[in-house]
Amino acid sequence: MSAAAATTDRVIGYSRAINEALAEEMRRDERVWMMGQDIGRLGGVFGLTRGLLDEFGPMRVRDTAINETFIVGGAAGAALAGTIPVVELQFADFLFTAADEIFHKLAKWRYMHGGQFTMPVVVRLPTGVVGGAGAEHSQSLETIAMHVAGLKVAVPATPSDAKGLLKAAIRDPDPVLFFEHKGLYRVKGPVPESDEHVVPFGSARIARPGSDLTVVATGLMVDRALAAAEQLAPQGIDVEVIDPRTLVPLDIDTIVSSVERTHRLMVVHEASRTAGFGAEIAAQVHERAFFALDAPVWRVCGTDTPLPQDPDLEQACIPSTDEIVTAALALAAI
Amino acid sequence: MNSPGPTAEQVQLEVYRKVVTIRFAELRIREHVEKEGFGGFWHPGIGQEGLQVGAVSAMQPDDYLYYAHRGLGYAFAKGMELEPLFGDLLGRRTGSTGGKGGGTVHFADASRHVMGQGGTLGSSFVMGAGTAAASQLLGDGRVTVVFFGDGASGRGTWHEAALQASVWKLPVVWICENNGWALSARFTEQSPTEHVADRAPAYGIPGVVVDGQDAMAVREVTLEAIERARRGEGPTLIEAKTLRIRGHYEGDRQPYRDDPVLGDEIPNDPVHRLGEGIADDVRRGIDAEARALVDRAFDAALAAPRADDSVIFEDVWA
Numbered sequence: 001m002s003a004a005a006a007t008t009d010r011v012i013g014y015s016r017a018i019n020e021a022l023a024e025e026m027r028r029d030e031r032v033w034m035m036g037q038d039i040g041r042l043g044g045v046f047g048l049t050r051g052l053l054d055e056f057g058p059m060r061v062r063d064t065a066i067n068e069t070f071i072v073g074g075a076a077g078a079a080l081a082g083t084i085p086v087v088e089l090q091f092a093d094f095l096f097t098a099a100d101e102i103f104h105k106l107a108k109w110r111y112m113h114g115g116q117f118t119m120p121v122v123v124r125l126p127t128g129v130v131g132g133a134g135a136e137h138s139q140s141l142e143t144i145a146m147h148v149a150g151l152k153v154a155v156p157a158t159p160s161d162a163k164g165l166l167k168a169a170i171r172d173p174d175p176v177l178f179f180e181h182k183g184l185y186r187v188k189g190p191v192p193e194s195d196e197h198v199v200p201f202g203s204a205r206i207a208r209p210g211s212d213l214t215v216v217a218t219g220l221m222v223d224r225a226l227a228a229a230e231q232l233a234p235q236g237i238d239v240e241v242i243d244p245r246t247l248v249p250l251d252i253d254t255i256v257s258s259v260e261r262t263h264r265l266m267v268v269h270e271a272s273r274t275a276g277f278g279a280e281i282a283a284q285v286h287e288r289a290f291f292a293l294d295a296p297v298w299r300v301c302g303t304d305t306p307l308p309q310d311p312d313l314e315q316a317c318i319p320s321t322d323e324i325v326t327a328a329l330a331l332a333a334i
Numbered sequence: 335m336n337s338p339g340p341t342a343e344q345v346q347l348e349v350y351r352k353v354v355t356i357r358f359a360e361l362r363i364r365e366h367v368e369k370e371g372f373g374g375f376w377h378p379g380i381g382q383e384g385l386q387v388g389a390v391s392a393m394q395p396d397d398y399l400y401y402a403h404r405g406l407g408y409a410f411a412k413g414m415e416l417e418p419l420f421g422d423l424l425g426r427r428t429g430s431t432g433g434k435g436g437g438t439v440h441f442a443d444a445s446r447h448v449m450g451q452g453g454t455l456g457s458s459f460v461m462g463a464g465t466a467a468a469s470q471l472l473g474d475g476r477v478t479v480v481f482f483g484d485g486a487s488g489r490g491t492w493h494e495a496a497l498q499a500s501v502w503k504l505p506v507v508w509i510c511e512n513n514g515w516a517l518s519a520r521f522t523e524q525s526p527t528e529h530v531a532d533r534a535p536a537y538g539i540p541g542v543v544v545d546g547q548d549a550m551a552v553r554e555v556t557l558e559a560i561e562r563a564r565r566g567e568g569p570t571l572i573e574a575k576t577l578r579i580r581g582h583y584e585g586d587r588q589p590y591r592d593d594p595v596l597g598d599e600i601p602n603d604p605v606h607r608l609g610e611g612i613a614d615d616v617r618r619g620i621d622a623e624a625r626a627l628v629d630r631a632f633d634a635a636l637a638a639p640r641a642d643d644s645v646i647f648e649d650v651w652a
Contacts, residue, residue, distance in 0.1 A: 033471055059471055065501070067494035070460045074498070077464025077478075080449055081398065083471055085464075100454050100491075105461060113442040113450040114431030115649030149650055173652035 009190035014156075017163035017191050018048050018124075018180060022086065024195050025170040026056050029084065032170060035062040036071055036088030036124075045090055046126055046185055068094050072101035075121045076109060079175075084120045086170055091137045092125035092179055095145070106175035107150030118173040122166070127155075128220055128270055129314050130182035135306040138314065140219070140271035145177045146247050146280070152176045152201060153247040157222035159189040161245055164199030171198065181219040202249035206258070210240035213332055214258040216281055217268040218244060221319060225268050228324035237332050247277055255281060256289045263294040266331055270318045273301035295334035300327045343611075347620070349384075349391050349549050350608040355624040356383040356407045357605050359416060362632050363423065367584045373425065377439070379405020381547075381579040381596075382511055384604025386481070387411040388549030389509050389574070392556035393479055398447045398465050400458035402481040402511060403439050413446045416628060420635035428634075433641020434649070447476075456489025458482065459508070463495040466504035466563075477505045477563045479556070485516025487530045496537040496569070503568035507559040510571065511546065513578035518590035531573040539569050546574030547602035577601065 012020075026032045033056075034049065040063040043050030053061040064071055068089060075085035089095060095102050102123065110117050129138045145153045152174055156162040162180065169176035191197070207222055208229050217225040222243045229239035240258050244251055259265050265285055267278035278299035285297055303317045340348070360380040367376050379386065386407030390399065393412065401408035406419050414430065421429030422441045430441045442450035449465065452458060462480035469476040486492075487510060499506050510530045514521050527533065534541025540562075544555045552574050559570035579596045581588045609617050 031472075035467075062467075062502075065494070065497055067498055069491045070463060070494040070498045073457060073460030073491065074464030074467055074495070077449075077461035077466075078468035078471075079464075080461070081465045081468035081472075081476075081478075082474075083468040100452075100457060101460065104454055105452055105457055109450065109452075110652065111649050112431065112434065112440045112453070114429070114434050116430075116442050116444040117450070118652045120652075 008193045010193060011188050012159055012191050013186055013188050014159045014162050014180075015046065015048055015185040017159040018166055019050065019052070021163045021166035021170070022049065022052060023055065025167055026052070026060060028195070031082065032084045032086060033060040033062070034086045034088065035064050035074070037064055037066060037090050039063060039088050044088060046182065048124070048180075049088070068098035069101055072098040072123060073105055075123070076101060076105040076119060079119050079121045080109070080117050084170060086122040086124065088124045090126065091133070092127035092141055093136050093139050095123070095125060095141060095177070102151070102177070103148045107148050111150060119175045120173050121175045122169045122178055123176070124178045124180060126182045127179040128181045128183055129307060129318055132309050132311045132314065134309040138307045140269065140302065142177070142179050142218075142247055143271055143275060143277045146277060150175070151248060153179070154201065154245065155179045155218040155247060156245065157181070157184065157219050157243050159187065160191045160197070161199055161205070163191055164197045165201070165245060167198045168201055172201065179219065183220045187223070199245065201246040202251050204242050204244045204251035204254040206240065206254070207243045208239065208241040210238040210262065212238045212262055213264040213266065213328055214240045214242060214255065214262045215266050215268055215324070215328070216242045216244065216255055218247070219270060221268045221270055224319060224321045225324055227321045228328060231321070231325050232328055235329070237328060239328060252281070252284050252288070256285060259285055259289050260292045263292055264331055265293070266298045266300060266327060268300045268319050268324055270302050272304050273299060274304050276301055295331055298327060298331050300324055345391065346550060346608065346611060347616075349387050349553065350612060350617070351620050351624060352387045352411050353383045353407070353549060353608055354605055354621055355416075355627060356387065356405065356410055358625050358628040359406055359410075362628050364584055366632070375583040376423065377403045377405070377583050378580040379407055381600045381603070382513060382576045383407040384549035384608065385511060385546035385552045385574040385576055388552035389479065389556040389572075392553050392560055393477070396447060396474070396476050397560070398449055398462070398476060398478040400449050400462045400478065400480040401451055402483055402486070403451065404483070404511060404513070408481060409441055409443070409448050412443075412448050414441070414443045414448055416631035417634050420632050421638055424635050425640055426635055426638040427641050428638040432648070433645050455486040456482065456491045459489065459491040459495035462506050462508070463499040463504055466499065466506035467502065469505055470502070475564060477507060477560045479507045479509060479560070481509050481511060483516065484510060484512040484514065484521045484525070484530055485519065488524060496539065496571070499569045500537045500539050503566055505563035505566070506569045507556065507563055508569065508571045509556065510573040511576055512573050513576045515578045515582070515591070517582045529573055531571055534571040539571060541571045541573070543573045543575065546576035547604050547607065549604050549608055
């Protein structure tokens with residue numbers, strides 16, 4: 001590969017970007033391996049691991065039984081013994097099925113044992129609504145992961161970040177919950193060709209610069225916030241869209257400095273409203289930039305309900321572009 | 335390396351030395367808890383030391399150990415010193431966890447492959463299987479040994495781990511210390527089968543029942559299971575029958591217990607059984623050294639500084 005080609009951006013899908021990250025990291029470091037349900041022969045229910053069994057063989061791409069406590073708890077034990085497991089739970093919702101392993105074993109083992117161990121585990125979690133998957137296959141649970149100390153949390157919104165954050169996650173000595181949005185799997189975007197495209201955790205991305213109102217959004221909501229911003233621009237409201245990219249660590253500095261310029265903040269998330277990460281960001285911005293605010297911090301969020309299975313009802317439970325536009329107009333008018 | 339291994343007599347002497355050391359440690363800790371009170375829970379392992387030491391004596395130094403919560407026998411047998419173990423018990427900076435482990439349930443020594451313990455029983459079923467999966471992937475020839483109690487045998491993690499470990503033929507050995515009681519729950523009332531080991535055939539693995547008061551017998555079955563695992567033939571479930579001499583924790587008055595509370599009597603005491611074949615003067619010498627070792631280590635741990643607030647923010651992240 002020529003030096004020029006190594007830095008070329010290609011347009012590829014979010015799924016392809018994740019697949020590339022997995023393959024490149026497994027080529028780079030033979031301690032990296034994967035397990036999960038249907039990830040081998042099938043290539044994953046969403047096709048994310050397609051081709052990896054052929055390249056890396058059944059010892060590094062291992063199909064498991066339906067046993068989430070083993071998938072995550074086994075990964076924890078395998079990490080303590082010098083390997084780097086990257087495991088897939090078929091749906092992010094299944095983190096409750098492996099809750100003890102995630103919130104206790106991954107998050108606390110190092111701490112409880114006086115720092116003698118590291119826990120380099122990545123748990124890939126297909127998250128969010130995807131069109132009729134139902135109440136136990138559609139949730140956005142990233143806030144719960146934020147609340148338990150010891151877990152890093154990535155929420156990539158673009159193919160480029162999906163690849164770069166996953167590579168960073170695999171290279172991180174700490175456990176990472178990697179929330180891949182199912183609704184973004186088919187979205188395409190520019191991704192650097194380089195094997196060293198690594199996006200550091202804790203660095204927010206300004207997805208669109210603006211001067212009148214800051215909108216913080218993650219995952220599927222980033223595109224909706226950007227679409228809303230385009231509708232608002234002709235109406236004289238210049239929206240800045242910030243994608244934190246990781247929630248742990250959270251780049252609050254970028255958000256605060258944006259608010260100090262725009263004086264208004266709205267947080268948009270697909271997760272339920274109550275005690276979502278919007279509440280945390282609102283609290284931190286109030287603590288750090290209260291006098292910069294010209295209006296209260298608003299949240300546009302998922303409903304405080306389980307998600308219905310009907311695809312139309314499901315969409316009614318999460319923020320739409322129109323809702324973001326309407327809320328932004330009202331907030332800008334305060 | 336053509337040097338002959340230790341003789342059977344040498345092995346028994348070493349197992350005896352470790353078992354009796356742990357017995358003195360148990361008694362010293364009990365004395366401390368009774369006299370001084372104690373901020374955590376001490377789950378005594380008195381009477382179960384023989385099976386712990388016997389089983390661990392079958393392990394190689396590089397093999398991985400996940401212990402259970404009854405005492406210190408497992409870790410001491412794997413080569414940890416007493417002072418850091420007592421340090422954990424007493425919340426000292428010199429504890430193996432730097433004062434964060436709490437009680438004696440989270441001690442660890444990464445260099446000796448003492449892998450620690452979760453606070454939720456049964457979590458080491460899946461973690462141990464995963465550690466064994468890492469050994470299989472790396473081809474490092476190591477075997478993982480996981481201890482658990484009859485109470486933890488009720489966890490679903492057992493099923494998930496045993497199933498996958500058997501299918502993958504992972505090098506893991508599970509050792510159940512069946513002392514008959516899970517806090518207030520009698521094993522006989524919570525198990526549909528006479529033995530925990532009866533469940534092994536469902537997973538296509540050997541299930542072995544052994545007298546847990548006979549340290550050398552436990553060593554023998556563990557050696558066999560470890561060698562089987564190392565040959566790539568998969569896991570074994572060993573059940574060592576033992577007794578819970580004291581309460582769930584020291585100070586537990588056991589109002590639920592309707593069998594004669596054993597108190598200080600240790601039927602079929604592993605210390606006595608191991609000591610039978612050892613000349614009196616040799617045994618007395620070992621006992622005196624063990625007691626002195628325990629006293630020195632406990633005094634040193636008591637004299638060490640307590641962990642202060644500075645440890646709270648340490649080790650959250652690598």
